[in-house]
Amino acid sequence: MDVVSDAISTVRTGRPSSNRVRVNGGWATRLAPYEGAGFHVVLEGACLLLPEGGERVRLGTGDAVLLPHGTGHLIADVRADAASLERAVPFEDWRTDDAPAPHPSSEAGAVELLCGKYRLDRSRAHPLMRELPTVVHLPNRVGRHPELRSAIDLLGGELGGRRPGAGIAVPSLLDLLLVYMIRSWMVEDGTGVWSAALGDPVTAIALRALHADPAAPWTNESLAAEAGVSRPTLARRFTALVGRPPMAYLTWWRLTSAAALLRDTPDSLAAIARRVGYGTPYAFSHAFNREFGTTPGRYREHAAAPA
Incomplete structure (x- = not known):
């Protein structure tokens, strides 16, 4: 085992969960603080992420975002105003289908997301995990982090249908996604204590x-x-x-x-x-x-x- 693998293994508990959702029009959903880590990947379209106590982040197609400390947040349509955000629906009531029927790609304003959570025990977290910021935003850039992009593509494909063996494939891909997001952050940030130590x-x-x-x-x-x-x-x-x-x-x-x-x-x-x-x-x-x-x-x- 290496340091990053061990840092993740000691805090990870249970099985991760994930959903593929597609929405259109004005929308906003609220995710409560969570004893774990949350993530979102934008497969199509654009949306806003508004973490509690933090600055809003615009997410575009291919962007990935990790909330490693389980911070409560909203995700919403890019045109959402203050009134719309106040009416944000709890995520558990908002999504309707883990594998929505396909829509025409030309549908105006459509947003498709991978959303998920990791269960973590942070009572004895490795300092590498504690060093992660509230929001890890990994924009989609051509040629950057190809392994992360591959994991996203594979996961999106597994969640988009009912394929044989998905019960094993999806949790394994989610584990890979967490590793690749943390690894990508270490490359992108470059100024953290543990980036320096491992460098x-x-x-x-x-x-x-x-x-x-x-x-x-x-x-x-x-x-x-x-x-x-x-x-x-x-x-x-x-x-x-x-x-x-x-x-x-x-x-x-x-x-x-x-x-x-x-x-x-x-x-x-x-x-x-x-x-x-x-x-x-x-x-x-x-x-x-x-x-x-x-x-x-x-x-x-x-x-x-x-x-």
Whole structure:
């Protein structure tokens, strides 16, 4: 696993959901704040996105937008006025069909969207995920992010019909879409902390090593040797870019990974302790309690409790 994959995996829970909708004329729909992340892709036409507390964004054909923190928002016709926005219909009442019948492409003002949500547990989110802005807008530009465009095309095709195997294909494509949107944002933004960390060859090598095998008996010396630099050089560059020293990051990542395993698997405490680099369940429980303020067993009970 790499850093971006791990950052997504530790927060993602359950199955994503999605709908393909088509509207025409004056319209506006409201999506309430959500414990997860929302996305929209404009397959045809143009519309407005109005996030709570943020600036409106005009979306055109081929644009993708991710709301990684589940911010409440409106999407509306580009001609919608203040009165229309006040009358916005809740999304659950607004859409009428997951796979609408095709309309003539020349239909004036028609807008076709892919809309969806990811369920996320942000209680122990990786800082890469917390760094994402309220709205990630990825405009459609020729030649930019071809893998994102391919995922959008494939997903639109699956949601546009009732094809055999769609029950497996759609969730898998939605997972790909999330990865490609985050990856594209990192390329487009270029100024974020984690874009810099993963763009620095020394820090990136160290991070990949820690994520590839967090249970290994890493030391500052062995990690510096892996990165091909001296221990002081690694410590200076890693700490400046990541925000904590290498061994502190390793401890945090081991325990964050353990929390995800407690939430998502039935594995025993001893098995989880070994997977994240602790020799005994006692050592693991002590470190976990220090980090989370509760025991692994109680954490698992709380994580498994119905919402």
